[in-house]
Amino acid sequence: MAEAARFDGQLTAFGEMLATHPFATDRPGTTHVMAVEYARALDAYEKAEREATRDPALARRELDEGLASLNRLNNLLVGGLPAEATVPEPRDRTPPATKNAASPGETEPAASGPTWEAADRSKPRLRDRFAPEQLMLRAGLTALAVYSLAVGIVAGWQVAIMNVVFLNVGLGMAGGGFVFCLMPILQTWGAVKGGRVEADYRCTEKSFSSTDPWEQHYVHVDADGRELTYRRKVPTETLAPLPTRRLWLVKGKQPELITSTSLFLTPLMLILGIPLLLGGTVATLFCVPGALIGALTGHDW
Numbered sequence: 001m002a003e004a005a006r007f008d009g010q011l012t013a014f015g016e017m018l019a020t021h022p023f024a025t026d027r028p029g030t031t032h033v034m035a036v037e038y039a040r041a042l043d044a045y046e047k048a049e050r051e052a053t054r055d056p057a058l059a060r061r062e063l064d065e066g067l068a069s070l071n072r073l074n075n076l077l078v079g080g081l082p083a084e085a086t087v088p089e090p091r092d093r094t095p096p097a098t099k100n101a102a103s104p105g106e107t108e109p110a111a112s113g114p115t116w117e118a119a120d121r122s123k124p125r126l127r128d129r130f131a132p133e134q135l136m137l138r139a140g141l142t143a144l145a146v147y148s149l150a151v152g153i154v155a156g157w158q159v160a161i162m163n164v165v166f167l168n169v170g171l172g173m174a175g176g177g178f179v180f181c182l183m184p185i186l187q188t189w190g191a192v193k194g195g196r197v198e199a200d201y202r203c204t205e206k207s208f209s210s211t212d213p214w215e216q217h218y219v220h221v222d223a224d225g226r227e228l229t230y231r232r233k234v235p236t237e238t239l240a241p242l243p244t245r246r247l248w249l250v251k252g253k254q255p256e257l258i259t260s261t262s263l264f265l266t267p268l269m270l271i272l273g274i275p276l277l278l279g280g281t282v283a284t285l286f287c288v289p290g291a292l293i294g295a296l297t298g299h300d301w
Contacts, residue, residue: 007052007059007063008052010063011052014048014070015049018070021070028131028132031127031128033076033128037072040065040066041069042066044063044069048060144167144288151291151292154292154295155291155294159291159295163287167283169283170280170284171280173276173280173283174277174281176280177272177278178277180272180277181269181277184267184270188267190252191248191263194248194251195248196246196248197257199218199244199257200243201242201245204217204234204237209233213235214237215234216231216239216241217230218231218244220249222255226255228249229257230256230257230259232245
């Protein structure tokens with residue numbers, strides 16, 4: 001009975017670990033191997049729970065396999081847990097006076113509870129440890145370091161330092177221009193897909209703005225049942241709101257409601273975005289690969 005109660009406590013603790021585990025199949029950087037190990041741990045827990053009363057030995061084996069799968073998953077996610085990590089034991093509520101002391105000459109049996117396996121502690125691959133965006137950033141920084149080293153060797157370190165400075169300026173301009181160009185395109189396309197919708201007046205609440213300290217809230221429920229709120233800033237709460245407003249539903253990762261004025265003014269961002277994008281691209285190409293080509297062709301910097 002004591003062993004059964006102990007196993008039940010360990011099984012419950014394992015179930016709590018699975019319930020609170022941060023792993024999700026849709027998280028960035030998730031691999032097929034991670035998903036398989038997580039599924040194995042869940043299956044092992046369910047089998048151990050079913051066989052706990054019918055076949056305790058099989059339930060024990062399933063629990064051990066589930067712990068091994070979860071430990072391998074943790075290895076893939078964060079490089080592994082300490083080798084001494086164990087499943088939390090159920091708290092012993094027996095008063096000290098009622099515990100049976102071991103007879104002289106007897107030795108306490110070694111603990112037989114499942115432990116986290118220390119095997120499979122090999123370092124996971126980079127693509128398992130980082131998201132694709134992080135890998136691209138690391139690859140770009142590595143390539144920039146190698147390129148700057150080559151420029152420094154061929155043209156001198158002063159040229160290499162100036163090249164890095166101008167490259168950062170060029171990349172910043174090009175990146176800013178790209179964002180200014182992409183935002184109106186995505187917003188216009190999302191509005192075309194979402195179309196015009198009606199939003200009902202909900203309430204008027206105080207805002208954090210000093211110029212327009214009040215907001216009239218208009219709510220629209222989309223096809224997925226999500227409530228989208230358009231906040232119209234007003235100088236005073238006494239202004240009468242319209243019962244409904246016709247707005248544009250911008251579909252995308254973060255749907256939103258915008259007015260026709262916002263939709264028509266958004267493309268004006270292209271006036272700022274296109275020059276920044278073109279100027280930044282020219283500056284970037286001047287530095288990479290322009291600086292190295294100029295140094296190799298004997299250009300006097």
